[in-house]
Amino acid sequence: MGHLAAALRGRLRRSLTGLLVLLLACGPLVACSSESDDNPLNIPTYDPEAAASAEASESAAAAEASASAAASAEAAGIVTAESLSTDRHVITSIPEDLDEQQTEVLEAFVNYDEVTWNIWFTGTGVENAEPLTTAEEYQIIENNYEASSGQTIEGTVRISVTEVFAMSPTEAQVLVCDDQSDLTSYDAAGQENTDPDYLRGRFEILVTFTNEGYGWLVSEEARLSTNECTVQ
Incomplete structure (x- = not known):
């Protein structure tokens, strides 16, 4: 001027x-x-x-x-990717227009996934997964925990929820893409032991839920593909 x-x-x-x-x-x-x-x-x-x-x-x-x-x-009870996220367990996206049952299943998945990731992050608290899983699935988690021998993981996992399927009032599934490229693992002595082929990458995972009147429990978790899905 x-x-x-x-x-x-x-x-x-x-x-x-x-x-x-x-x-x-x-x-x-x-x-x-x-x-x-x-x-x-x-x-x-x-x-x-x-x-x-x-x-x-x-x-x-x-x-x-x-x-x-x-x-x-x-506060209004609206579920968003941001409201479901923590610093090291970040939900990047969720499907739109979920009905009441799908929303319940989504929240059950996020709770289960965060609890189990915290087990691997800290190397402690495997018992926290028991109320969220069937007896068979909890046994698998407990076996993996014992085999990890005090291993811990650092970094941030980013999860894109692709689909929430409500097959019946007692059966549901959640399809996700996990981006684990930021993760690093350490043995009980604090030495890095990252296996890039197993730990790092983008993994498409299907989590199956059952509800027999005690809330939505994880009955199975299956890895479907490696580095083929996209985190939005």
């Missing part, structure tokens, strides 16, 4: 069009100042520092509004 200020020193008459352009330039995202001896018409001039401050305030307000909207959705 320097050329506008110079022109004002030479002539005080401004056209209505020029004045409107200047006023529009000093909109919500542009901070202006009207204090200047070289500005006889008291027309605001651009202040870079104030503009940066105003933009930062708008960004902070937008972030706060987004967080508030997510909190409101969670």
Whole structure:
């Protein structure tokens, strides 16, 4: 706007069009100042520092509004990928328009998956999986836990829920794509022992649930493919 200020020193008459352009330039995202001896018409001039401050305030307000909207959705019982996520167990996407049963199955899957991943992350707490699985499936998890011999995993697993199938009031399945490319494993002594062919990659997994009146329990977990699915 320097050329506008110079022109004002030479002539005080401004056209209505020029004045409107200047006023529009000093909109919500542009901070202006009207204090200047070289500005006889008291027309605001651009202040870079104030503009940066105003933009930062708008960004902070937008972030706060987004967080508030997510909190409101969670409080209203609306299930979202964000509300189902934790720092190291991130749900990247979920199917839209799930009915009540499908939503229950989705929440049961996320709870089960987070609990079991926490077992492998920490090397502890295998008993936490027992209330979430059938006796046969829990035995498989317990055997894998004992075979891991204190191994732990670090990193973040990202899960895209592809489909939630409700076959009957007592049977359901969840199809997911797990992105485990960020994971690293360590033995009980703290030495890295990552097996990239087994641990890292994108894995399509089908989890089967049964409900015999005690809530949705995992009865089977099967890996269908490696590096063929996509995490959205």
